[in-house]
Amino acid sequence: xxxxxxxxxxxxxxxxxxxxxLFFAPTPEEVKKINNENIKKEQSSDTPLLEVNENLxxxxxxxxxxxxxxxxxxxxxxxxxxxxxxxxxxxxxFKNYTETLNGNDKIVLLNPRQMDKGYYVETGWVSNNxxxxxxxxxxxxxxxxxxxxxxRNPVTLVWKNKQNLEFQKVFKIDDKFLFTVDQKIxxxxxxxxxxxxxxxxxxxxxxxxxxxxILHEGLIGVFDEELVEKDYDDIEEKQFTKNTNNGWLxxxxxxxxxxxxxxxxxxxxxxxxxxxxxxxxxxxxxPMEVSSNTSISSKTNIIIAAKEVDxxxxxxxxxxxxxxxxxxxxxxxxxxxxxxxxxxxxxxxxTGNFGIAIILITAxxxxxxxxxxxxxxxxxxxxxVLQPExxxxxxxxxxxxxxxxxxxxxxxxxxxxxxxxxxxPIFIQIPFFxxxxxxxxxxxxxxxxxxxxxxxxxxxxxxxxIFNLFGLIPWDPPSFLLIGIWPCxxxxxxxxxxxxxxxxxxxxxxxxxxxxxxxxTIILAPFPSGLVIYWTVNNVLTMxxxxxxxxxxxxxTV
Numbered sequence: 369x370x371x372x373x374x375x376x377x378x379x380x381x382x383x384x385x386x387x388x389x390l391f392f393a394p395t396p397e398e399v400k401k402i403n404n405e406n407i408k409k410e411q412s413s414d415t416p417l418l419e420v421n422e423n424l425x426x427x428x429x430x431x432x433x434x435x436x437x438x439x440x441x442x443x444x445x446x447x448x449x450x451x452x453x454x455x456x457x458x459x460x461x462f463k464n465y466t467e468t469l470n471g472n473d474k475i476v477l478l479n480p481r482q483m484d485k486g487y488y489v490e491t492g493w494v495s496n497n498x499x500x501x502x503x504x505x506x507x508x509x510x511x512x513x514x515x516x517x518x519x520r521n522p523v524t525l526v527w528k529n530k531q532n533l534e535f536q537k538v539f540k541i542d543d544k545f546l547f548t549v550d551q552k553i554x555x556x557x558x559x560x561x562x563x564x565x566x567x568x569x570x571x572x573x574x575x576x577x578x579x580x581x582i583l584h585e586g587l588i589g590v591f592d593e594e595l596v597e598k599d600y601d602d603i604e605e606k607q608f609t610k611n612t613n614n615g616w617l618x619x620x621x622x623x624x625x626x627x628x629x630x631x632x633x634x635x636x637x638x639x640x641x642x643x644x645x646x647x648x649x650x651x652x653x654x655p656m657e658v659s660s661n662t663s664i665s666s667k668t669n670i671i672i673a674a675k676e677v678d679x680x681x682x683x684x685x686x687x688x689x690x691x692x693x694x695x696x697x698x699x700x701x702x703x704x705x706x707x708x709x710x711x712x713x714x715x716x717x718x719t720g721n722f723g724i725a726i727i728l729i730t731a732x733x734x735x736x737x738x739x740x741x742x743x744x745x746x747x748x749x750x751x752x753v754l755q756p757e758x759x760x761x762x763x764x765x766x767x768x769x770x771x772x773x774x775x776x777x778x779x780x781x782x783x784x785x786x787x788x789x790x791x792x793p794i795f796i797q798i799p800f801f802x803x804x805x806x807x808x809x810x811x812x813x814x815x816x817x818x819x820x821x822x823x824x825x826x827x828x829x830x831x832x833x834i835f836n837l838f839g840l841i842p843w844d845p846p847s848f849l850l851i852g853i854w855p856c857x858x859x860x861x862x863x864x865x866x867x868x869x870x871x872x873x874x875x876x877x878x879x880x881x882x883x884x885x886x887x888x889t890i891i892l893a894p895f896p897s898g899l900v901i902y903w904t905v906n907n908v909l910t911m912x913x914x915x916x917x918x919x920x921x922x923x924x925t926v
Contacts, residue, residue: 424482432480433459437508441517443543446672448478450517454505455525455537456481457547458488462624462674469816469825477624477672481505486572486645487619489626491549491668493535493563494651500561501529509537519543532556545673546683552665555658563656565666567628568649569619574600583697583810587640587648588625589617590691598640608640616689617648618671623812625695629669629687675812677709697810701803708803709811716813722826723819726804726902733800734909742917801903808896819901823854826898830854851893854900859889861907868914 427435438449438459448460460478467473479485493502503509509525517523517539525537538550551565577585577600586599591612598608613635618627628650630636635653658664669687673679675696684692698705711732715725757779765772808814814827822832822839830852832838835845838853862885892900 426484427480427482429476429479429483432482435482436480439511439515439517439523441523441539441541443519443541445544445674450523450539451480452509452511452525454490454507455492455503455509456488456490456505457670457672458486460672465623465674465812466816475624475674477621477626481570481572484573485575486570487626489567489569489628489670489672491537491551491565491567491670493551493553493565495561495563496655497561500533501531503527503529503535512536517541531559533561544679545671546687547670547672549668549670550665551668552663553658554663555660558660560657560659563658563664564652565656565668566649566651567630567668567670568647569617569626569628571619571646574646575621582699582806583622585621586619587617587646588620588695589615589638589640589648590694591615591617591638593690595691595694596640600642600646603640603642603646607642608638610638611635611653612638614690616692617650618695619646619648620675620695620697622810623675623815625671625673625675627671627673627692627695629671629689631667632688677706677713677811677813699806701799701806704799705803705806708800709807709813712804712807713813721819722814722817723823723898723901726826726898727905729804730902730905731909734906734913738913742913801899804902805895805899808898814896814898817898819897823897823901826901827896829894830897830900847894851889852897854897854904855889855893858892858900858904858907859885861904861911862888865907865911865914868911 433449436451436453438451440449441447445463446460447463448457450457450459458478458480460476462475462477465475467475478487478489481488490505492504495502507527509527512524512526514521514523519542522538522540525539526534528534532555534554534556536550536552536554538552540548540550549567553561553563555561575585584597584599586597587603587608588598589596589610591610592615596608596610602608613633615638616627616629617638617640618625620626628648630650630652636650637653638650639647641647641649652666656664656666671683673683673695677696680695681693683689693706694702708729712722712725712729715728716722719725719728758776761772761775761779765775808827815825817826818824819826823830829850831850832852833845833850834856835849835851836843866881866885892903
């Protein structure tokens with residue numbers, strides 16, 4: 369009777385779901401319409417919407433830069449130019465970073481809007497009064513005074529409309545990656561006007577994504593203490609809108625980020641949207657009134673940075689930017705991973721080599737967990753001593769699994785052995801393995817850092833391959849056959865370590881464990897070489913400790 373009731377309940381539930389989906393559920397078009405209506409509710413009806421710039425003919429970078437009049441900027445870290453058409457920051461190069469190891473091709477981040485890879489930042493004013501002539505993307509600004517932007521020399525742009533309104537933009541730059549844009553409107557007329565300051569970052573085309581599983585690349589922001597991360601395809605499907613009075617927004621790559629920081633304690637609306645271009649924008653929702661013969665002003669900080677940890681943390685502290693350190697994707701285990709980076713960075717400053725720093729931090733981890741590992745290895749040594757007795761019990765109770773289990777548990781209890789203690793070293797390694805992988809993958813400080821010999825970049829895979837005898841044969845194997853020296857060393861140490869452990873009683877488990885080192889060697893070969901070095905050194909230190917324990921317990925090590 370009970371089974372009939374269950375079947376009836378399941379059938380009735382299925383019928384309700386099917387009928388709802390056929391006759392009552394909204395269509396995809398209706399869902400999209402509802403989403404758009406929700407976004408419109410979030411957007412203040414009194415606040416004007418920002419229009420996306422029109423599509424333009426695509427030019428080469430050189431032609432696009434030469435098409436408009438510009439003024440240059442430069443400091444110790446970046447150089448580029450700002451277009452006088454629109455007054456946008458659309459040309460920026462990182463002076464201290466190159467595309468390739470030992471190359472001369474500097475990292476180019478921002479590009480003019482006329483390029484296929486157009487990527488630029490603009491600020492301005494909008495108004496609900498359609499009769500006001502406002503500066504836009506086609507406005508030709510004039511330069512007042514100094515014409516080159518540097519840390520000690522700001523540049524002022526001026527434009528005046530026919531209604532006797534003068535618009536000014538004062539650009540400032542610090543020694544690193546911070547631009548400050550002070551905007552001002554001087555009302556020389558006898559009328560009163562309302563304006564809304566805004567800023568927007570526009571990217572014509574999504575870049576090639578590095579790795580979407582452990583690293584976010586796309587649109588990012590912090591609003592009301594909440595970190596918001598939207599991939600490019602997320603924005604293509606649905607616009608994001610948020611009203612707040614504190615936060616920041618931008619577009620992030622693996623190592624580089626472009627951000628807008630609105631003024632604190634002023635209500636603003638942020639939008640992440642896509643209309644043939646990706647855009648992160650903000651607009652203040654409270655209008656600023658400018659009376660006759662008075663002026664109004666607004667300041668926007670723009671950080672276009674290489675994501676160096678000290679730089680990002682420095683701006684977060686100095687400018688009081690809430691959670692700006694999350695511009696670097698430390699992941700779910702933020703505190704653990706970030707502190708792990710600081711530990712490696714400390715040893716790097718002592719030794720001058722990140723590879724040695726990884727080895728030293730590995731040794732420190734072994735020391736910290738020495739007592740726990742000792743307990744585990746003693747238990748494993750006893751398990752190896754009990755191997756003959758376990759084999760005897762298996763033969764004795766081969767036809768009765770229950771009795772075999774009871775006899776084995778009695779043996780473990782008598783000898784005070786914990787059969788699962790051998791898993792402890794593996795569980796200990798997991799968080800540190802993840803942390804070092806994350807640090808190697810996301811931190812700019814690890815990029816292009818050498819070790820010794822053939823390892824020129826710890827953040828990249830070992831470039832050698834067993835299939836050309838590590839370079840002895842003049843043949844470049846495809847990437848999937850690049851199983852280098854360090855992955856092979858890691859697999860070999862894992863195999864030796866396995867020999868020190870008790871053999872699993874189950875023949876199937878024995879075969880699985882026998883192929884496990886080979887499996888991990890192939891899996892970890894494409895991983896950053898720094899991670900493989902960590903794992904190899906950890907295996908060696910683990911084996912050394914395990915051999916000492918086994919000798920004290922009088923167990924054969926091989």
